[in-house]
């Protein structure tokens with residue numbers, strides 16, 4: 001069901017979640033819509049009137065589900081590290097710069113309807129290949145042009161959420177019962193000219209790595225920088241860290257970006273760019 005909302009001049013896409021009575025007053029339920037987990041809370045106010053709210057069921061800190069979170073009224077605390085949120089507004093009380101994404105919800109004839117117009121379809125890879133990339137050696141699926149063929153261990157230039165980087169083909173992916181989202185696109189094969197470009201690339205990682213380590217120590221931040229990588233595009237420098245995602249890293253990334261001519265981003269060592277989107281709160285990407 002789709003309609004046009006003349007009040008907001010935005011297309012809406014109302015989809016049925018199920019009977020509203022499936023969620024008791026004070027309870028909550030998770031739904032999977034186009035690959036996105038959404039938590040619906042049935043909140044009872046002081047006048048004992050029930051209202052439903054829908055937010056992303058993924059904490060902006062490190063992605064924990066909020067379904068098991070504690071709290072009363074419209075407030076819920078993340079079960080992992082206790083950040084608390086208002087599910088009516090999406091506000092994060094601890095770090096206002098990391099709100100929850102909210103979705104419009106309504107009840108018609110006892111049926112819960114959610115506006116899914118802002119939920120993006122996952123990018124399913126076309127002509128997919130498994131590719132190893134990044135200095136952490138991640139393996140993800142990438143789209144290639146139709147009929148493109150690459151050999152095992154062939155080097156390629158990739159377009160990822162971080163920039164342009166070099167990857168190594170492992171295999172094509174022919175049969176998939178449950179397609180996974182694409183981590184990016186294979187732009188082309190790696191050429192001798194690319195090798196010359198890499199050889200000429202000035203290594204800028206050492207000063208960035210040292211500066212960052214020094215600032216983290218001075219500030220007593222509970223993070224440890226374990227590696228630094230300059231991407232093939234010569235515009236992006238990635239700092240890999242151990243520790244929790246936090247706003248302080250976002251601030252540090254902004255400071256480093258003001259001091260260097262490259263885009264400097266933080267990336268947790270235990271999440272592939274495809275899983276984190278490299279744009280989640282606290283990693284400094286965006």
Ligand code: FES
Nearest residue numbers: 059061062078081
């Ligand atoms: S994952 Fe939610 S507060 Fe850490």
